Amino acid sequence: MELAPQMLVDAILLGGVYTLMVIGLALSFGITRVINFAHGEAIMFGAYGAFWLLTVWGIDPLLSLPLLLAGGFVAGFLVYETAVKRVLHAPHINQILLTFGLGLIFQNVALILWTGDERSANPNWAFDAFEFNMVVVPYGRLIGFLVAVMLVAALFAWLRWTELGRASRALAEHNEAAQLVGINVSLTYGIAFGISVALGVAMGVLVSFLGAINPFMGFHMLVKGFAILILGGLGNIMGAVFGAFILAFVETSVGYYVPNGIGWAEGMAFAILFAILVLRPRGLLGQEVEG
């Protein structure tokens, strides 16, 4: 059990990062009710963006983050305006296939531009770690955690205290009433989508110094993200946070305590997903799901 403190710290740090991974997806679904199957590609482009800015221009990922956030927002808004908007009232299948197709396009654009080789952006500080009571905390992971927490907190603050944030919440609650108080639904949807993509891009920046980058990395994270969202309850942002930490804990403990655990840990998300679907489809905090 001496592993426990280290495991705990690892799990918490991972949980924060996972939260950032899904929070954008939770936001766009919560407000527009469209599931963005290309969210993984936002993460992927964020990672490549940070990598490119570091290797070509020498800009530290943390410094390029604000720029990439802005870029992600604009890109997300544009994608909404040109494509997603048109399928807002279409059958689910259209929405699913549209965003899935967009994801496919982005993955292969990246493949063509950057080839399938794995990359990583490694600023100097990412390799150091500090020790604390026999627990090793790599700086990279700690910074990643802090950035994630800051961004998620900023999102919550935006939702709670700003006009647009409140309008977004209203829109999520009652679409018709939101129109009646003068909210520009289309614009608000676009903004929410833009923010959601920006958050995905931010996650990508973290991945650039926490892990490896390749054009198809987004897919795996997307599926995990879904597992988290369903665990927490689709449409519930707080649920997404809980789900993220729960998955982080499950994965980390499997990694530590199960032989060959690291490999199996990756599969935990899917096991959890199916378990939830069978036992309690609404997830932890979600609303009753009808058949």
Next chain:
Amino acid sequence: MPLRDITTPAFFLGAAAALLVSVTLASPQVNDWVFRCCTLIMLATSWNLMANAGLISLGHSAFWGVGSYAAVLTANGLGLSLWLALLPAFAVGVLLGAFLAFATGRLRGIFFAISTLALSEGLRITAFMLPEVTSGAVGVFLKQELRPSQQVLYSLGVLGAIGSVALAWWLSRTRFHYACRAMRNNEAAAQMLGINPMRYRLGVLMVSGGMASLAGGINAWYGGYLDPGMAFTLHFTILSQIAPILGGIHTLVGPVIGSIGIIFLSEGTRIAFGANEGYSQLIFGVVLVIGILFMPHGIYGVYRRLRQRAARPRNHAPTHIHQAAEGTPKEMRS
């Protein structure tokens, strides 16, 4: 929507011709195209069957993959011939479909789509993590002595394609079809009509799953080598979604037209851009997006609309029925 398509007999004639051509003409290139087209037709038809019941599968590679592994591993392990090895391939697909039906219960739309994704990814990881069974990342070769001639495989592919379409056609004539269509639009209402959604869902997923896994099995025997990435790859199975969209979703002939179109596109880009896989997949993505945005009823839909416009002047009643049949834009969200 009337499925006594005049194109259906034409398809069967064309398919018979393809069979003859593929067996007698020795050109491996053409045969390869025909073969890939046929397995794609099986996959696309299978996907379309699910879509007809309102179940959107994003992880058809799950069925393809288990079928592939079942066909190869049982053959290697038990020394089975092609025909015998395909039985377990079909069976695992059916079982997996049943599992999916029970796991997802009455959940539709997003939940179902996500489950299929998770199933596919989960199986891939499992295949990777169990090298004792699957040879893991190293991959497994089909034993050389078991492999039949290419001609046999080509013929099998064509048979599989014809069989799948025939099965879909037969199902479309039965109560099964209308039940699925009702379910697609509104499961609650369908239940009130006496349709038991669970039973039909189980049926759809088992038939569809078996069809897809059979295709995977046949393909595995064709290629002779398998690893988790290949088996559960999305790259080929994504085509199983694009083909019906391109050709005309919810129709009989759509998956076929779409598959042919996809193979053309695929070969065309390969010739134009070389072996770089990114380009053909990119084009598929574009086709999918453009299809959804501008041609949601696919090529067949365009064809049908042109035929309508030529045949009748503006007459409200028939078009209204067609809209309802195709799944109107006001379909309920699940």
Next chain:
Amino acid sequence: MKTLLSIRNLRAGYGESVVLEDISIDVEEGEVVCLLGSNGAGKTTTMGVITGLIPAMGGRVTYQDADLLRLRSHQRVNAGIALSPEGRKVFPNLTVHENLLLGSYSPVARPHRAAKLEEVYSMFPRLAERRAQKAGLMSGGEQQMLAIGRALMACPKLLLLDEPSLGLAPRIVMQVFDAIARIARTNISILLVEQNTHAALSVATRGYVISGGRIMLADDAAALRDSVLVQRAFIGQSGGSDAVPAGSRRHA
């Protein structure tokens, strides 16, 4: 008096079915006009067209001498039209206070937010008491006051009220209509849709009776009170069933 809202030969409905065949209504500045009729007659559909939630199939709607149908919903709110909808439609998980803040979301209303909040809270002291409570947890009467308050926050020139008495106990109905009368005195024009004719005619200056998607009667409130036709309209034109399903209005 200037005409604020003018509807001429309006035709509207949902999908294939037509609910409003031919509706013509005027609301002049400072007036309280009520729209009476039984279920399914088209009252809420009329509100839907004015707010932009339902497209018009034919006819004209003019507001402040300009074509209203050109404006999108949120632009109409900014132009001074606010609706307290049928069924209240408050934001259930947001607090009373947040609901009211949202009422003044539009650019024209935002500068006056603080003053308007004062007004609404003093008009509806119950809302002030419950300002931090989630709107969905309140009683029907409280929600109705919130819906009206929220509409007032938009600084409307034309206040639309759709069935404010629905589902409320008579005592609460009185309170709500007292508030409506007070609002009327502030010179805001009001278009009121109601099934409770007695309450409606107690605050209105004029009224229309809708039946089968057409205006059956238009007159001063006093005259309407005495009218036999008004009473008949509530039994339904075909006689018998009160609720005439909207789907029966087929395009012939």
